[in-house]
Amino acid sequence: MSEPSTAPIGLTAHALARALGAELVGCGDLLVTGVEALDRAGPAHVTFVRSAKFAQRWPASHATVVIAPRTLTLPAFDHQQRAALLVDDPDRSVCTLLELFRPKVAPPTPGVHASSIIEPGATIDPTAHVGPLCVVSAGAHVGAGAVLVSHVFLGVGASIGEKTTLHPHVSVLERCLIGARCTLHAGAVIGADGFGYIAAPGGAGLQKVPQIGHVEIGDDVEIGASTTIDRGKFGATVVGRGTKIDNQVQIAHNCRVGRSVVICGCVGIAGSVTIEDGVMIGGGAGVGDGVTIGRGARVAALAGVMHDVPEGETFSGSPAVRHRDWARTQIALRRIIEGLDRTAKHP
Numbered sequence: 001m002s003e004p005s006t007a008p009i010g011l012t013a014h015a016l017a018r019a020l021g022a023e024l025v026g027c028g029d030l031l032v033t034g035v036e037a038l039d040r041a042g043p044a045h046v047t048f049v050r051s052a053k054f055a056q057r058w059p060a061s062h063a064t065v066v067i068a069p070r071t072l073t074l075p076a077f078d079h080q081q082r083a084a085l086l087v088d089d090p091d092r093s094v095c096t097l098l099e100l101f102r103p104k105v106a107p108p109t110p111g112v113h114a115s116s117i118i119e120p121g122a123t124i125d126p127t128a129h130v131g132p133l134c135v136v137s138a139g140a141h142v143g144a145g146a147v148l149v150s151h152v153f154l155g156v157g158a159s160i161g162e163k164t165t166l167h168p169h170v171s172v173l174e175r176c177l178i179g180a181r182c183t184l185h186a187g188a189v190i191g192a193d194g195f196g197y198i199a200a201p202g203g204a205g206l207q208k209v210p211q212i213g214h215v216e217i218g219d220d221v222e223i224g225a226s227t228t229i230d231r232g233k234f235g236a237t238v239v240g241r242g243t244k245i246d247n248q249v250q251i252a253h254n255c256r257v258g259r260s261v262v263i264c265g266c267v268g269i270a271g272s273v274t275i276e277d278g279v280m281i282g283g284g285a286g287v288g289d290g291v292t293i294g295r296g297a298r299v300a301a302l303a304g305v306m307h308d309v310p311e312g313e314t315f316s317g318s319p320a321v322r323h324r325d326w327a328r329t330q331i332a333l334r335r336i337i338e339g340l341d342r343t344a345k346h347p
Helices: 013-020 090-101 323-345
Strands: 023-026 045-048 065-069 083-087 189-192 197-199 206-208 214-217 228-230 236-239 314-316
Touching (some): 189 214
Parallel strands (some): 189 228
16 A cells, blocks of 8 residues: 655745756745645745736735746845746746655555455566556556556456556556556546447448457556547557547547657547657547648647648648638638628618
8 A cells, every 4th residue: 555645845945946946036035835826825835927917916926936937027026025936947847846845655565455356367566566456357467566556457468567557447458558657547448449330231220340459558658537549440559659648538449649649638539540749639629530640730629630630730620721721711700700790780
């Protein structure tokens, strides 16, 4: 079992400046015990601003310490009662800050909980942790330092790489392969059947197409809660190294997702789609069957992608087109509507 979280220890503004490589302006003795948004911060919190608009709101905030870009001019403040930490990159600094204040949790103890079921032929590295009520099926493998938190199901022949963490109610179904240092959040399903049907003989309903492939997830991948990645009809559905997938995403059978791809929440990707390295797909977008999205391309939120997206392009709208064309269309439509309104008022 893991040890309980320990509360983060407070740090002075001076200590934070050293940790962030920041220029300290104001009182370095102020004690900070947590991080909070500008409008919710209290006196012991550090907050952050990126723009002049939010910088003007800092004086009204209760936060006594603020992180801001070096290039930003902050309103005048009492240097005896408050402090500013000026940095080159606020976003990276906030990442460092959150790590400093992350509650410290001892790593899980290696071993298998007595309530879990380990079928004959499964292999579990002695350094792995298998928590309560997990099922590890015959021929499945759990690598060194891997963590199955609780209620995790591994199908026959599934494999979990070293130092990978599977949160509660994750299912990795038969023959699916998960790489090293991955994180699968609660309720993710890897290897569900792809959605394939044909008309039954004589038109009597639908006949299911067997889905006999598997899923291969590369190293350092993060998969969000309740996301589903379907197995291939034949061969593999593949997710490349370093890719980050948000919650409630659907990736259908035989898709090939490249390296360092970012897929935001509620995206639906149909079968046999190819997503090349470095692509970013905004929340709620949909991608049709067999589409290729080229390396480094961007797909806007809620876009409907029905045709290939060239490398490096940004597509918006539904059906999705190049963003500049979509923007011109929106402007033209607005002018038409305004013209119709004027005509209606002055026929």
